[in-house]
Amino acid sequence: MIVDGKHLKSVWLEGNTVRMINQSLLPHRFEIFESHDHQRTTRAVLNYVVRGAGAVAAAAAYAVAQAVIEAPEKEFDAYVETAISELLGITTSYMVVHAVERVALKVKKAGSVEKAKLAARKEAEAVADEDANACARIGELGAELVGDGYRVFTHGSSGWLASTDWGTSLSPVYTAKRQGKNVFVWVGEGRPALYGARLVAWELKEEAIPFSLVTDTSTGYFMARGDIDVVIVGCERITRSGDVVARIGTYEKAVLAKAHKIPFYVAAPLAAVDWEAAGPKAIEAEERGEEEILWIQGRDEVNALHNVTTAPDGTHARNPVFDVTPAKYVSGIITEKGILKPDKLKNHLPGADT
Template identity: 40%
Template sequence: MELRTVWWEDDAVCLIDQRKLPHTMEVVRCTDLAAVAYAIRSMQVRGAPAIGCTAAYGMALVAQQSVALTPSALLTELVQAKATLDSQRPTAVNLAWATSRMLRRAEAVASEGVEAIKHALHAEAEAIFAEDLAMCHAIGEHGASLIPPRGHVLTHCNAGGLATAGYGTALAPIRTAFAQGRPVHVFVDETRPFLQGARLTAWELLQAGIPQTLITDNMAAFMMQRGQIDCVIVGADRIAANGDVANKIGTYGLAVLARYHNIPFYVAAPSSTIDLATASGADIPIEERDPAEVTHIAGVAIAPQGVRAAHPAFDVTPNELVTAIITERGIVRPPYLAALRQLESGR
C-alpha cells in the first residue's frame, strides 16, 4: 500500500522518474544540487510533499559535499542552495517550507561546527520524510469518514504515494477506506496536459488493487450529472490563509461542477501546505510551464506546428467552493480564515 518515491542511498538523492511511468520504472540518482534542481523542475519528481522531501534531501546533499572549513561558509552555500531549489517550482509551498526548515536547523547547530551541520541536516531530511509519511496516514484516517457509503470518488491529478513520502494525501482516505473493507470506486481524471491521473494515479490504484475507472477531464460533468460521483477529493500545492486552494490546473473547474451538482468537494493536504503568510489565492504565484507540454504528448505533436499554447500549471479554487480541508490534525471546515489559524496555533 506504500510506495518509495524518494530516498537517500549511498550519498545520493534517489527517486522514481515519474515521467517514465506507467510503462517504465526507472530510478534516478541525483549526486549534486543541479541534478536535484533538475529533478524538481522537469517533474521527474512531482507533488508538493514529495518535492518538499526531495528538496530537504537536496539541502543535506549540498552539506555533505561541501568542502567549507567554517560554519559561516557552509551556511552561505546552504542559503544559495535554498534559493536555487525554491526557484524551480514557485507554486508549491512545501518546497520553500522544507528548505527553510533545513536552513533553520543548520543555523541552530552552527556553533557546533561544520560536521555537526552535516549530521544535523541529514537527520532533519530523514525526519521530514518520516513526518510526511505519518501525516499521510493520519489524513487517511480522518478523511475516510467523509467518503459516502457507496464510495464513488472523483480524483484529479496525482496526490498519491508518488506525490508524497509514500501513502498520499487525496488518495490516503481512499486507501484507508479500502483497507477497512469499505466499498470504494475511484473515477480518475486523466489530468491534461501532463496526464498525472492517467499515468500515475491509475497506476497506483492498480498496484493497490483498488477499483477504478479512468475518464477524460471533460467527462467529469457528465458523470456527476448521471449521479456516478459521490464526492471529489483533491490534493493541494498551497492553501492560503483564507482557505483558497492552489492545485493542478482543472481543479477549479471540478469545484464549480461539484457545487452545481451538490457534491462534496474535499481538499486533502498536510498542514505544511497551509501558508498563513499568503492572504488569499490572488497572492499565490502560478507556475507557467513550457507550452510544448500542451502541444505534445510524450514528445509526439498533437497540434499544428506553430500554434500558440498556454500552460498555467495550477489554478486557484475559491474557499467558498471547498466543503472541508482534511489535514493530519483533523478536518477543517468554514469559516477557514479562523479555522486555519486555530489549526496552526495548535502546533
C-alpha cells in the first residue's frame, strides 16, 4: 500500500513486535499500532484494529508465534494452548482458523521448546508471505479483466488493508494502474460499518486512483445507466462448489450484475476455499450486535470524533455480517492459480492432479 508515498504492508512482524495499520482510526487518523505480546495482538483482532481475512489471518499467526516465544518453559504447553484457545474463541473466519492451526501444528511437531520458537516464527511469516504473494498474483491475473478506461464497481472492503499486502478485489485495479491503464472505481459505502467509505476510499485516495463513493442502494441505478463495466469483490470464504460468502449485500450485487449482463468476479486466494463445505446452505449465518447499525462515528468541522445514533431510542436492529452468493451468479474466481469458473475449483483441491 502506498501511504504518503511509501509502501507499507497492513500487518508485519519486527523482532517480536507485531505492527499493523490501525484500521479502527481510519480515515480520520493514520497510526501504526504496535503489539509487544500475544494478548495485545489478540485484542487488536477482537477490536478490529486489523480486519479482513488475509490481514487478520497473518495477525493471528503472529499472535501464536508471540505466545510461543513468550511461553515459560515449565508451563509451555498450557501457555500456548491458552493463547490458541483465546484466538479461536473470538473469530470463526475460515482463513484465520486455518492460519492459527498451521502455526500450532508446527509447534506441536517441533520436538523442543527452542525449536518450537523458531518453527512458530517461521510458519507465521510463511502465512503472511503466502497471502501477500497470492494477492500480488491475483492482481497480475485480474488486471487482464480491467481494460483501459474501465469503471470497476467494488463492494465491501477487500483492498490492501484487508490482506497482508496488495489485497484481493482491488489488487487488479492497483496492478492495472501500474500498467498505465486509466481506471475508475465505484465504491459502495458498505453499511453498517462503512468499510467502503472509511477504508476503500482512503486506500484509493492514497493510491491516487479516481473513485466515487455511492450508497449501497444505488448499484442498480448505475448498472442500468451503463456506468459499470465489471464488478470485482472479495470474500470471507468460498465453498468447494463455488458459492461465495462475502460482506452483506454482495449477493444482491451479483443478482443485479447478472440481470444487466455485467461480469461479476470474486477475487480470493485459494486459502479462502473451504473444501469441506459444499452448497450455499453449508455456511452458517453470522450476526453481530445491533450497535453497528444504530450508532455511527464521524468527525465534525474541528476534526473532533463523535458517536451519534440515527434511530429512535428503544429501536432494535438485525445485523447479518455476510451473505452467500450462489455460484451461478459468479462469472469467475480470480485466484493465484488463474481465473477459475466456480465449477473448476475442485480441480485445485489439495492433492488433486491439476
